[in-house]
Amino acid sequence: METRPLGTTGPQVSALGLGCMGMSALYGTADRAESIATIHAALEAGVTLLDTGDFYGMGHNEMLIGEALRSAPAARREQALTSVKFGALRGPDGEWGGVDGRPAAVKNFAAYSLQRLGVDHIDVYRIARVDPGVPIEETVGAIAELVEKGYVRHIGLSEAGADTIRRAAATAPVVDLQIEYSLISRSLEQSILPTTRELGISITAYGVLSRGLISGHYTRDRRLAANDFRSHSPRFQGENLDHNLALVDSLRKIAEQKGVSVAQIAIAWVLSRGEDIVPLIGARTRERLTESLGALDVTLDDADLTAIEAAVPADAAAGERYAPAQMATLDSER
Numbered sequence: 280m281e282t283r284p285l286g287t288t289g290p291q292v293s294a295l296g297l298g299c300m301g302m303s304a305l306y307g308t309a310d311r312a313e314s315i316a317t318i319h320a321a322l323e324a325g326v327t328l329l330d331t332g333d334f335y336g337m338g339h340n341e342m343l344i345g346e347a348l349r350s351a352p353a354a355r356r357e358q359a360l361t362s363v364k365f366g367a368l369r370g371p372d373g374e375w376g377g378v379d380g381r382p383a384a385v386k387n388f389a390a391y392s393l394q395r396l397g398v399d400h401i402d403v404y405r406i407a408r409v410d411p412g413v414p415i416e417e418t419v420g421a422i423a424e425l426v427e428k429g430y431v432r433h434i435g436l437s438e439a440g441a442d443t444i445r446r447a448a449a450t451a452p453v454v455d456l457q458i459e460y461s462l463i464s465r466s467l468e469q470s471i472l473p474t475t476r477e478l479g480i481s482i483t484a485y486g487v488l489s490r491g492l493i494s495g496h497y498t499r500d501r502r503l504a505a506n507d508f509r510s511h512s513p514r515f516q517g518e519n520l521d522h523n524l525a526l527v528d529s530l531r532k533i534a535e536q537k538g539v540s541v542a543q544i545a546i547a548w549v550l551s552r553g554e555d556i557v558p559l560i561g562a563r564t565r566e567r568l569t570e571s572l573g574a575l576d577v578t579l580d581d582a583d584l585t586a587i588e589a590a591v592p593a594d595a596a597a598g599e600r601y602a603p604a605q606m607a608t609l610d611s612e613r
């Protein structure tokens with residue numbers, strides 16, 4: 280598979296990474312055996328980057344990845360790079376309790392993640408949301424100590440804004456910023472992307488399909504469990520949803536002309552944004568994985584890009600990408 284560099288100081292990774300969140304949390308029930316088969320199929324296809332968070336299913340996702348790695352052929356296991364987020368606090372009912380980026384907490388989170396994943400190091404380690412109560416220098420400094428000790432290889436960031444990125448990068452080398460980036464989530468293009476480019480930091484893009492909304496598979500009548508992220512995401516509600524699905528219909532016409540799927544167009548567009556962008560695909564079945572990986576074979580020429588951006592202009596989405604309380608936690612949106 281085509282590879283891309285993770286920042287100027289990080290490893291080469293597959294051009295598409297696999298985001299494993301939906302295998303444990305936030306998008307309704309997932310099938311465990313199919314999830315593991317999907318991770319194995321991704322590794323077999325040459326995907327090397329597996330993204331998770333210790334809070335995805337309160338450790339469930341890391342244990343799932345650990346099981347998949349243990350049962351994968353040794354050669355595939357050795358190629359796999361783990362990208363882990365920490366810091367989000369949970370409760371036994373699944374409630375969210377803020378974020379903890381204190382150095383002592385960073386080391387504690389890492390110790391548990393290493394156990395659950397069953398690995399001796401984490402390849403890229405990042406706080407999920409910048410802790411407003413702890414200077415980023417302290418959080419990143421704690422990860423840098425883990426790097427010195429060999430428990431972590433590289434430092435990443437998640438949903439950090441330009442100022443925080445600069446401060447973090449002045450503390451220790453940062454290889455990537457994980458942030459939402461899709462045809463309908465482009466706010467990072469204003470100040471964040473120029474900053475990461477100036478500093479030699481890559482983007483691992485999540486929500487490339489806007490959580491399935493622009494995948495071409497999402498329908499108006501889809502029933503969601505109460506704990507499904509999309510049941511309270513502004514873009515999936517009422518008139519917003521109608522508006523956003525109309526954008527998908529415009530995209531579908533372009534996809535049909537090119538003989539590819541809507542999801543493939545959406546992923547290929549993010550891939551086209553630059554060699555420093557690595558989309559994370561949220562497939563949790565082999566069927567969706569195959570469709571997503573097909574995006575690597577889609578070439579978008581200038582005419583295609585013009586048609587896509589005319590169908591879905593930069594600020595075309597109705598609704599913010601998170602509900603207000605969650606938007607307020609995004610350093611990247613300040």
Ligand SMILES: NC(=O)c1ccc[n+]([C@@H]2O[C@H](COP(=O)([O-])OP(=O)(O)OC[C@H]3O[C@@H](n4cnc5c(N)ncnc54)[C@H](OP(=O)(O)O)[C@@H]3O)[C@@H](O)[C@H]2O)c1
Nearest residue numbers: 298299300330485486487488489490491494561562567570
């Ligand atoms: N740093 C952060 O703050 C943050 C936040 C969110 C996610 N992430 C990471 O980024 C990863 C990707 O994010 P995401 O899951 O929201 O991405 P996404 O690709 O936008 O959404 C994945 C959803 O799209 C649907 N889908 C439809 N067609 C698909 C296809 N061909 N391939 C894949 N999915 C398809 C799936 O729904 P069905 O399975 O229901 O069909 C799945 O629930 C996550 O797994 C996580 O590791 C990071």
